[in-house]
Amino acid sequence: MIPAIRFRALERSRLIPVGPEGDLPPLTLIFAPAGMGKTVLAAQWARGGAFGDREVLWMRSPEMGSGASAFWAALLDALNPAGEGSDGRRAGAKRAVQRAVSRLGAPTVLVIDDYQNSTEASFDLEVAELLGLSEHLYIVALSRRFAALDGPLVTSRTPFELIDADRLAFTREETAAMAALYGVGGPRAVDALHESSGGWPVAVRLVVQQLAEGGEQRDLDSQLARFVVQHSQRIVHPRGRSVLLLAALCELVSVDLVSEVLELGYAETLEVVRELCELGLLSRNWYSDTIRLVGHPGFASTLRSRALQEFGDPRARELQRRSARELARDAPFPAVRQLIELGAFEEASRAIARDFLEVVDSHTGLLALLRRLPLDEIRGFAVLVGSRLILEMSEPETPGDQLDALHGLLRSSAREALRSSDSELRIVSLALLVAAERMRGNGGESLRLARDLEQRLFDESERTTKLLERSLSILHAISALTGVLAGDLALGRRSFSWALASAEQQGNEGEQIRGWYGLSIVAALRGDIAQVHEHIARAEETEARAGLRSPHLSWVNGVAARAFADIEAARMAQLRDRLSALGPLITRVEQWPILAIAEATAAREQEGCRAALDLIARRAREAEAAFRATAFFKGVLAIHAANLNAVLGDYGSAAQLLAELPEALPDAVAAQARLKLLMGDREGAIKVARALLRAESTPRLAADSGLLLAAALEQRGDAEGADSAFATAIELMRDHGLTSPLTMVPYDALLALAGRASARPWGGELIARLEGLPETLRCVQYEALSRAELRTLGAFGRGASTVAEAAEVLFVTQNTVKFHLRSVFRKLRVSQRDEAVQRARSMGLIDRAGED
Numbered sequence: 067m068i069p070a071i072r073f074r075a076l077e078r079s080r081l082i083p084v085g086p087e088g089d090l091p092p093l094t095l096i097f098a099p100a101g102m103g104k105t106v107l108a109a110q111w112a113r114g115g116a117f118g119d120r121e122v123l124w125m126r127s128p129e130m131g132s133g134a135s136a137f138w139a140a141l142l143d144a145l146n147p148a149g150e151g152s153d154g155r156r157a158g159a160k161r162a163v164q165r166a167v168s169r170l171g172a173p174t175v176l177v178i179d180d181y182q183n184s185t186e187a188s189f190d191l192e193v194a195e196l197l198g199l200s201e202h203l204y205i206v207a208l209s210r211r212f213a214a215l216d217g218p219l220v221t222s223r224t225p226f227e228l229i230d231a232d233r234l235a236f237t238r239e240e241t242a243a244m245a246a247l248y249g250v251g252g253p254r255a256v257d258a259l260h261e262s263s264g265g266w267p268v269a270v271r272l273v274v275q276q277l278a279e280g281g282e283q284r285d286l287d288s289q290l291a292r293f294v295v296q297h298s299q300r301i302v303h304p305r306g307r308s309v310l311l312l313a314a315l316c317e318l319v320s321v322d323l324v325s326e327v328l329e330l331g332y333a334e335t336l337e338v339v340r341e342l343c344e345l346g347l348l349s350r351n352w353y354s355d356t357i358r359l360v361g362h363p364g365f366a367s368t369l370r371s372r373a374l375q376e377f378g379d380p381r382a383r384e385l386q387r388r389s390a391r392e393l394a395r396d397a398p399f400p401a402v403r404q405l406i407e408l409g410a411f412e413e414a415s416r417a418i419a420r421d422f423l424e425v426v427d428s429h430t431g432l433l434a435l436l437r438r439l440p441l442d443e444i445r446g447f448a449v450l451v452g453s454r455l456i457l458e459m460s461e462p463e464t465p466g467d468q469l470d471a472l473h474g475l476l477r478s479s480a481r482e483a484l485r486s487s488d489s490e491l492r493i494v495s496l497a498l499l500v501a502a503e504r505m506r507g508n509g510g511e512s513l514r515l516a517r518d519l520e521q522r523l524f525d526e527s528e529r530t531t532k533l534l535e536r537s538l539s540i541l542h543a544i545s546a547l548t549g550v551l552a553g554d555l556a557l558g559r560r561s562f563s564w565a566l567a568s569a570e571q572q573g574n575e576g577e578q579i580r581g582w583y584g585l586s587i588v589a590a591l592r593g594d595i596a597q598v599h600e601h602i603a604r605a606e607e608t609e610a611r612a613g614l615r616s617p618h619l620s621w622v623n624g625v626a627a628r629a630f631a632d633i634e635a636a637r638m639a640q641l642r643d644r645l646s647a648l649g650p651l652i653t654r655v656e657q658w659p660i661l662a663i664a665e666a667t668a669a670r671e672q673e674g675c676r677a678a679l680d681l682i683a684r685r686a687r688e689a690e691a692a693f694r695a696t697a698f699f700k701g702v703l704a705i706h707a708a709n710l711n712a713v714l715g716d717y718g719s720a721a722q723l724l725a726e727l728p729e730a731l732p733d734a735v736a737a738q739a740r741l742k743l744l745m746g747d748r749e750g751a752i753k754v755a756r757a758l759l760r761a762e763s764t765p766r767l768a769a770d771s772g773l774l775l776a777a778a779l780e781q782r783g784d785a786e787g788a789d790s791a792f793a794t795a796i797e798l799m800r801d802h803g804l805t806s807p808l809t810m811v812p813y814d815a816l817l818a819l820a821g822r823a824s825a826r827p828w829g830g831e832l833i834a835r836l837e838g839l840p841e842t843l844r845c846v847q848y849e850a851l852s853r854a855e856l857r858t859l860g861a862f863g864r865g866a867s868t869v870a871e872a873a874e875v876l877f878v879t880q881n882t883v884k885f886h887l888r889s890v891f892r893k894l895r896v897s898q899r900d901e902a903v904q905r906a907r908s909m910g911l912i913d914r915a916g917e918d
Contacts, residue, residue: 068112068124069179073271074247075106076240082116083227090117090175091227092197094206095216098231099346101268101297104208107234108177111206120173120204127183137184138163144176163196170202181209182344190214197224210344231346235265244270248278262290264362266346269293291368300345303338305330310347311376313359314369316389317404318397320356323389353396383408394420399430406435406450412491415449419494422537423577423617426453433457441475448479449491452498459505459693460619462654469506476502489530493522494537497544504548505656507694513552516545520561539568539577543620546584550591551656553698555764558588575612579605580620586627587660593766595634595803598627622648622655629664634805638671653689659699662686663706667806674842675710682707705733709810712741713845715894715905732758732767739774740810743781744847751778765802769795773807777815785822792819793826800828808836812847849893856911858886863903863912 083094096104112122125144128136138159145166178193190213197203207215214220216228236244241260244267245251251259251274263269273289301307308328313319325335339359342348347365351358361369374382387408394401398421405414418425425432436444436454444450455472458464476499483495496519503512523531523541531538542565549557566581582605589597605616605624615621625644632641645652645665652661662685670678682703689695695703704723711720720741727734736758743751755775759768772795779788799807808816813836820836823829851859857876861883866872869887873880891897894905906912 068122068177069105069109071106071109071113073275075103075110075271076236076244076247076267077110077114078107078240081107081229081233082111083229084116084118088118090120090204091225092204093194093215093220093224093226094204094229095212095226096206096208096229096234097210097212097216098229098234099210099344099349100300101266101346102231102234103267104234105179106267107229108179108206108208112175112177117175117204118173120175122175122177124177124179127178127180130183132183134184134189135159137189141176141178142166160192164199167196167203168199170200173202173204175204175206177206177208179208181207181215182211185209185211185213185215187214190217191219194220194224211340231349234267236260236263236267236270237265241265241270245274245277248274250274250277266362268297268346272296290365294365294368297345298347301341301347303341305334306338306342308376309335309338309359310342310361311369311373312385313342313348314361314366315373315377315382316386318351318358318360318393318400319389320358320392322356323392324359327385356396358393358396387413391417398424399432402432403435406439411444411447411450415447415491415494416488418449418453419490420533420537422494422497423540423574424536426456427618433461441471445475446479446482448476448483448495448498451476451479452495452502455502456498456505459502473502473506489526490533493519493526493530493534493541496522497541500548501544504551504696505693507696509552509696509698512548512696513554513557516548516552516557516561517554519545520557523564535568536572536574539565539572539574539581542568543577543580543584546588547623547656550584550588551699552696553702555588555592559585562588575608576614576617579608579612579614579616582608583616583620583624583627587623587657590627590630591660591766592764593769593802593804594764595631596801598631599803602627602631619655622651622657622661626657626660626664629661631803633664633667634803636805638668642668642672653685654693656693658685658689658693659695659703662689662703666706666710670710671840671842675714679707679710679714701727701731701734705731705737708734708737709740712737712744713810715744715846715848717741717745718907732761732763736767736770736774739771739778743774743778743812744845748778748781751775752782765798766804766807769799769802769804770807770810771795772798773811773816776819777811780815780819788819789822793823796823796828796832805835809839809843810845813839813844814847846895848895851890851893851906851911852886855886855890855893856906858883859890859903859906860912862899863907 084090096108098104111117112124123144125140128140142159142163145163193205193207194215197205209215216226220226238257238260241263242251242253242256245256245259259270259273263273269290272293276289276292298307298310301310303309305328309324309330312324312327316323321332321335321339324330324339325332328335330338336357339348339350339357343350347362349360349362351360377385386404387410390401390404390408390410391413393404394417398417402414402417402425405411405417424430432453436450436457439450441451444454451472455469455476458469458472480495480499483491486492496515500512500515500519503515519541523538523545534541542561546558546561546565549555549559549561562581562584565584566578569575569577569581582601586598586601586605589595589601602624609615616624625648629641629644632638632644641664645661645668648661652658652665655661662682665685666678666681669681686695686703704727708720708723711717711723720737724734724737724741729735735754739751739754739758742748742754751774755771755778758771759775763771772791776788776792776795779785779791782788795807799805816836817833820829820833824833858872861872861875864875866875869880869883873883876883887899887902890902890906894902896902896905903912
């Protein structure tokens with residue numbers, strides 16, 4: 067018989083399993099603890115016509131322990147209520163049920179209530195097999211647990227619908243509707259009730275009933291506390307209450323710890339836990355080697371206060387601390403949160419150190435937790451200070467003075483940690499200091515510390531590296547990115563390789579993606595575009611397989627590497643789209659100088675060198691507030707600007723930029739060689755280029771130096787030497803997928819060299835590439851002015867306003883002045899005197915004061 071509903075209940079049409087065409091799955095499983103409204107829901111469906119014209123049969127499983135024969139007899143009674151009593155035919159009830167099912171002539175829904183009393187694996191399979199005996203049978207099983215009915219042996223071959231506790235829980239709208247049924251509660255009271263009860267239907271209903279009977283809305287906590295007391299009285303096991311209180315006291319406590327603390331056998335503890343879960347008071351979380359318990363969120367405060375009374379304050383705090391320490395291996399952030407709330411800062415630091423990746427994440431809530439702690443309280447705990455600083459630096463609204471204070475506190479706290487005997491805290495404190503110094507733009511100091519970190523990671527004992535094994539990949543990655551942004555690409559490549567190896571050993575696919583993208587940006591900066599494609603392919607393969615994206619902002623390395631590959635393949639439209647997709651983020655990441663260089667290349671191709679220079683200056687202003695560029699990348703940007711000025715013919719600005727840079731920077735030395743070549747000092751360019759080629763360098767620098775040497779030898783008239791240097795440079799570029807060096811060497815010289823190399827296998831392709839270069843990407847070398855031409859320009863630079871005035875100053879005829887001016891206009895590619903003077907000044911041919 068379908069049970070009657072003896073209280074006002076909410077109609078919940080969203081849970082009806084019938085499809086729009088009236089179709090019903092053969093098997094519907096309603097799986098939830100007591101009090102979630104399973105029976106009420108199924109009874110509403112049966113009485114309200116949700117099953118259409120299907121006949122509804124209802125049975126309640128016999129009491130637990132009654133045996134299979136009692137179940138089959140009860141089921142037979144449901145199928146054949148007019149038959150003889152079940153007691154007399156238990157022995158053959160199963161076969162009788164099978165015969166009855168096979169003879170069903172009309173669609174029939176069989177609702178089995180309280181199925182937890184009967185469920186076991188073999189029995190579940192026998193029940194499921196009934197569905198194969200008749201296409202007219204539909205089963206709806208209501209249970210606090212299933213042994214196998216919800217498992218793959220059944221569900222893989224039977225269409226089914228699963229309605230679990232999460233779906234049964236009231237939505238906020240349903241809580242409001244239930245309150246309205248009883249005529250109580252405003253919006254604020256409904257919100258409070260919904261949050262406190264966790265949407266547990268029976269709790270919501272009983273509280274609104276109490277409110278309807280005169281309870282105070284302002285006292286919802288006491289109403290819920292009363293419900294908790296009443297509901298917990300249903301616990302049968304004598305130690306059930308103690309297990310419940312310990313689970314309320316220690317969030318995610320392990321069954322092992324419960325068993326030990328309460329001196330219960332493990333099997334008995336599991337039995338108590340099962341009972342509490344079926345009452346809806348606890349839920350279980352399975353981890354690799356233990357089961358952890360979570361109390362119902364709506365009753366946490368009530369039960370926790372009772373737990374403190376039960377265990378006493380000192381013992382309760384020690385139990386919480388012990389549970390949190392143990393929890394750290396399975397759920398690091400909840401463990402860290404609990405330890406911080408207990409004031410156990412050193413243990414919290416150690417938990418962060420061991421699972422740095424998982425805990426220091428913008429989505430875990432660590433920043434909000436750390437912000438609640440006064441800085442004086444965490445002084446000396448470098449891991450906590452450093453974690454907050456790293457997270458704050460990713461928040462645009464964090465004031466600069468607060469970052470300065472945290473940075474100073476981290477430096478002093480890290481110095482203390484580096485003297486500590488705790489090797490875990492030493493390593494992670496150093497890594498955080500490395501990252502902070504780098505993010506603050508202190509490239510030299512961060513590089514020194516990163517090299518120290520790299521050495522310490524190899525020097526530490528096997529025990530320490532074992533404890534830190536889940537954090538090793540990010541520790542290596544911190545060192546690696548510092549190498550990239552501070553100019554030590556060898557450190558970057560080594561450390562990203564170690565980060566990748568650690569991630570592979572741990573099976574951490576997200577960190578593997580970080581490693582591959584890290585190696586791709588190293589390869590891009592070195593000029594090894596062939597390797598860029600290999601590394602990106604591995605990253606994308608891992609992303610597709612794992613369904614993951616590179617963690618945090620490490621995917622930006624992949625964007626930057628792809629951008630450099632676009633440049634070398636002359637995919638400028640794709641490059642602009644890729645960079646545009648970053649939006650405001652383009653100046654809010656540490657890699658912004660790399661992205662700015664890529665943007666500048668796109669701007670040069672579209673609008674010329676002046677637009678590229680303007681873009682670099684603008685990006686530097688925009689980015690400085692978020693991430694200060696390291697000294698190395700400030701130098702890289704200055705070198706790029708110097709090269710653009712040199713191509714523009716503004717030799718004075720180029721020389722000034724290069725004069726401010728350290729002489730040891732190889733790219734700055736190459737820029738000096740370029741400037742010498744463009745200004746006509748081919749011997750100086752040859753000397754510098756040869757010195758660069760003798761030194762160890764990257765493929766990009768070697769190709770650039772080789773082309774400069776070839777162009778300088780070409781201008782000297784050494785065709786044989788020029789052709790040899792040119793061929794070597796072009797073959798190097800082909801091996802590594804480079805083309806951009808062609809845009810920074812005099813175009814006319816390249817055409818001449820390529821023409822003589824046309825017989826080589828790559829000659830025709832190279833000539834076509836050069837002829838296809840947009841005008842904006844061609845490096846123009848202006849023809850040298852004669853002394854007479856320079857004197858003529860100088861006269862106008864010193865103030866002569868007419869040809870007659872210049873002729874008088876120079877003691878020549880006006881025709882001579884006109885002759886020299888025509889030659890100047892042709893060589894400087896201008897059409898007016900003022901433009902010629904301005905171009906000559908920018909090229910350093912006459913100084914800014916207008917003198918020769």
